[in-house]
Amino acid sequence: xxxxxxxxxxxxxxxxxxxxxxxxxxxxxxxxxxxxxxxxxxxxxxxxxxxxxxxxxxxxxxxxxxxxxxxxxxxxxxxx
Numbered sequence: 493x494x495x496x497x498x499x500x501x502x503x504x505x506x507x508x509x510x511x512x513x514x515x516x517x518x519x520x521x522x523x524x525x526x527x528x529x530x531x532x533x534x535x536x537x538x539x540x541x542x543x544x545x546x547x548x549x550x551x552x553x554x555x556x557x558x559x560x561x562x563x564x565x566x567x568x569x570x571x572x
Contacts, residue, residue: 494557494558494559495497495559496552496559496561497515497558497560497561498561498563499514499515499560499561499562500563500565501544501549501562501563501564501565502565504548504549505546505548505563506546506547506562507518507543507545507546507547508524508528508533508535508536508540508542508545508546508547508553509521509524509525509528509543509544511525511534511547511560511562512527512528512555515553515560517553517555517558517560518555521570523559524541524543527555527556528540528542528543529543532543532556533553533554533555534554534555535551535553535554536551537552537565548562549563550562550563
């Protein structure tokens, strides 16, 4: 598995299906559903079958040999 890359979110939580799309791990939300229900997606190292699973900052999602970490958008603000 590759080293997780950070994907900032604007809210406190995001649903798994939405995060897969935001992280560009899938192209569309309709692509996320079969991947999740087939047991191909892991959250924090465990298979997750719920598309609506709520993710929080620090959670790591693995799919298709890639890993993405939910991060806080505030960590990406550049002070000018």
